[in-house]
Each structure stands twice: as C-alpha cells, then as structure tokens.
Amino acid sequence: MRYSQMLLPTTRETPSEAEVVSHQLLLRGGFIRKLSAGVYTYLPLGLAVIQKVAQIVREEMNRAGAQELLMPMVQPADLWRESGRWQKYGAELLRFTDRHDRGFCLGPTHEEVITDLARRELQSYRQLPKNLYQIQTKFRDEIRPRFGLMRGREFVMKDAYSFDVSDEAAGLSYQKMFDAYHRIFKRCGLEFRAVEADTGTIGGSFSHEFMVLARTGEDTLVVCEQCSYAANVEKAAIAPPETGAAPPASVREMARVSTPGVKKVEQVAGFLGVRPADIIKTMIYLVDGDLVAALVRGDREVQAVKLKNLLGATEVELADDKTVYEKTKLPVGYLGPVNLPLKVVADQEVMAMVNCVAGANEKQYHLTGVQPGRDFVPFLAGDLRQVTAGDPCPSCGGPVQLTEGIEVGHIFKLGTAYSEAMSATFQDSDGSEKHFVMGCYGIGVSRIAAAAIEQNHDRHGIIFPLPVAPFQVILLNLGLKNEATTRAAEQLYHDLQDRGVEVLYDDRDERPGSKFQDADLIGIPYRITVGRTYEKEGRVEVRRRRDGNTETIEYDQAAATVAGMINRELAAMAG
C-alpha cells in the first residue's frame, strides 16, 4: 500500500476525549474515529488490525475443529422469551419493533439463535459433537461505554457454541477451546492468564476468563505466588477459617455501649479500643429488590458477586443510606446483626469471631461481647468477602497477589440450561431423547487490538506484535527528489510484496522527521529506510520498532533478509 493514497489521518495532539493509552494511540494513529459513544468507525489501518486478529482466531478455531458460520445481528424477541432472557437481560439488550410491531433486539450474543438452529438441524448423536462459531459485530447497550475499543457498545466478537451428547463430552469440547485460546492469545503476542471466573448473565456452571495483564485493566485478578491458581476477585475462593479455636471461658456477655457520632469501622475501633478485626461490619444490599444485610469482619470488604451467587440472586447492588432508612427506619451507621429485621447473610469468617463489636440498631449505640450463633443466627453463612493480597491460596495455601487484567476471552460450560429452556434435543444411541450439553466461547476481537496496545507501546507510539500489526514493514523513501533513490525504493517495495511481505510504502512528500514520527506512532514492527545511506553506500537501514535495533543491509539483500526475519519471528510466535 502506498501511504500517499491511504486514508491514514495521524495527529500530533491527543484528542481530549481519550483517557487510556490505547484509545489515545488508536485515535492519533488514524486507526479509529468515533461516531457515537462506544461506536467507532474502523479506518483502513484499524480494520487491518481487526482482520489480522480475526484471521488468527479463525485459523485456531478451525484447527480445533470448529466451523465458521454467520448469524443475523437482528434477533426476534420470541426466541429470547423462550430462553427467559427477554426479561433477564435488562437494559443492555437493545430492543426495538419492526413496522408490524413485532419485537426484536440487536444480538449481544447468540445462544438463542444457535440453539434454535441446533434443535432444527441436529437430530442424532451421530451428528455430534459440533462446535460452531462466527466473527461478527455485536451490540450491547453498555451502561457506560469507555476507553475506546476496550469497552464499546458495538464491537467485534468471535463467539462459538459447542453441542455435545454428555457432560463428559462437553468437558472435552471445553478443554479444546481452553487450549485453542492459549494458542490464539500467544499468537497475538499477548501476556495473559487464564483465570477462574464468575459466569454472569450468560449462565452456566463453570468458566474461565482470559486476561491480558495490563494496569488499565478493568478486572482485578487473584494470582497465587506459589502455584498456578488464578481467579477473578469476583470468584476467588477463600478457605474457611479454622474453627473451635476460641476457648469458651473467654466468651463474654453482650453489652450495650454508648458511641455517640461513631459510625465507621475505624472510628468504632478507635473509640472502643478494639481492632477492626473485632468488629462485625454490616453492609446493606439491594438483592433482587429486597434489602439484605451482609456481614464481614471490620477489616474486610464484601464481594457483591459472591453475595449474588451465594443467594442465587440475579441482581445485587449496594443500597444507599437513603433507601435503607426509608425502607426500614433503622439508624444507618449503627446497624448490626442482633435483632435486625432483615435477612442476614454472614461471611464464614464472621462465624468464627468471638466477643465482637456490632451496631446496636439504635442511634449512638453499639454492642460489645456479641457472639455469632448465640446472639444472632444468620439466614446463611458462606464465602462473602473479597480476597486481599497475602490471603492464603485456596489451592495450595501460599500467599496470593492481586493484579489488573483486561478480559479478552471467556469460555463457559453451559450445560443444558439453554437446550432445556428451548427444548433442543437429539436422539442418543440408546434411542432416548436428550438435551444438548452446550458450551459457549467468546473472544473480544476488537478489544484484543486495544489490549495489545495497552501492553505494547512507548512514548513514541504503538509497538505492534508482528502477527497483529496492520503492516509488517513500513518502507520510507527519504529521497523523493532523487530519481535513483526513488527508483530503488519503488523496486524494493515490489520485491518485498513479491516475497509476501505486507508493506506500507511511505512515498509521501513529507520531511523525514514526519515520516519517522508517523512510523513510530502507528507501530509497524519493521522500518526500512531508503535515503542517504543508499545514496552514499548503496545500503538501506532496517530498524526494529520494539527495541530500536538498526542495521544497514546491502540493497540487493534487503528484501530477502527482511522477509526472512519476518518469517522467523512469525514462526516463533506461532509455537
């Protein structure tokens, strides 16, 4: 491609709307332009990156035995009513009606459509297993789109769905995807971890997220320092505390103490001369419309997703003080589990506490000597709190670390949730009718582009991993006015293309400085310069974007040498 003919609008200044580096560089480098909040046009260079990622995904999915198809973006409401998600999915599902007043939605995911297809086309166990995937634009009416391609409302996603005869067979399909995902992200040049994850609204029993490690990540991961355990904090389990440690003699009676104006855990601890760990923190959540009290130790935090899962709820959010007061007339700030007229759920750790301090449900008063089990009995006790750095790993007991990640892939074991809801069955070898055992597997293709940049950039711009770079080589002609130099550059441009190298030929009438800056900004892995060195010595310069290493090469050798470097590097990354 000739740069002079390409729509590649780079800018020197960073648009004020961009906060994170990937967003800034994608805008500055002329990869994307915003049309509306969370909705972007992919300019030629941006599209090239998307297509590179998509092709890697496609190759590895095919290698794993999956087949590509393409489903409609517009989906009938009836299908979603069948699965029950028309109600469940919420405002993120963009709904609309056609001229006949029939309900439709823009597909945020395709379990319904694929399950409908499967029940029509798959009748026999002989047709299984099947794994079907597509690479398509999805739409989710995100509450808050942000960070450019990291969280758009419209985005390119690969979604795959597997159908199996049994749970065991589905496990195999899952494992195949697990392995394929490792290959995909490795080939994309990403540093990532697979972590145990919450299943969210998609539902199902078991799932892994694939996380690109980056400071700007929106998810927090728990990673063990000693073993391979890794999980999303939303999910990361905490081993139950050892019980029976408290000697009975030390158990005191409950007492009411005046604590005027003292509300926060820190204040209470200071005022009463106890540790935060001796206090029971009572947090009020709105769980599917009802108020629920969640108890954790004073020095811990409630993990809302864990609470949600423990209660089997669909929606959980922290209730604000106003709501709590209006609904219960209880004194916010002085709440405690003793005689609390709300459903109480306790973290397992709370049940092991002795002689605790808790709110008295009375303004300006707390209780001391509170004994869980004696003075109150929770509706449920379980793992509720968020893991903190240094907590013991649930797998090996070693200390865990917290780190940030960008979710680029998510695989789920769905079981028969959808096939049952939508009556999708096949006939098994013994003649019996069975529901498909399903799995679903997503990859955020456009998000990978953003994640790759978050992980690979410097102050000059992007440093694309070779396999996802929009071009492999940028060829700079710095001697446009010199006929011989230009002839040589043009010839090299063709020679590289003949060898299958993807090359952007900068033939613009620009000063060298601008060309260097643009080349760095858009992150092409290899840069070849034809200019002064060619005129003096008949040599060209080859520079690697990542480390700035530069060598000069005899002009005649240049195309072959660079093509060889690229092929070797690609082969190494493909594993």
Add this chain to the structure above:
RNA sequence: CGGGGCGUAGCGCAGCCUGGUUAGCGCGCCUGCCUUGGGAGCAGGAGGUCGGAGGUUCGAAUCCUCUCGCCCCGACCA
C-alpha cells in the same frame, strides 16, 4: 441511573466570572518561495449557525431556563 466535568475552526485551547468593535491563539489545511535523516522557515490565504431552543437586554460566546451530545468516577461485560 447516581455523582463530577466539558461542548468556541479538522485537532488542542483562550475568551465567559465583570454582556459592548470584525471572536482569538497554536497545530493542521490551501498557494508560493525555500528546505529535506527525528513532526523546519518565510510570505499570503481558506475555514466558526460559539452544541441546540427559548428567555433577559438597546446589545448575548458571555446572564437565566430547558434540551442534546460527549468525557470521568460507581453497578454490567468480550
């Protein structure tokens, strides 16, 4: 949806508080000269319903009301 902020030329911003010429500046863009190894220089030029609507006023980018859009912080997710 709750909280915070911003809409002035393609991009980055000033002007607004304290209303009053023809609304400025830098970058970019166009023309010419000059220059050519890390975003040069000189000269000339184009480009604005000041997000939109209504109001106050002799007069509104500026004050008031409404509205739309966008960004940031929380709950959702590839």
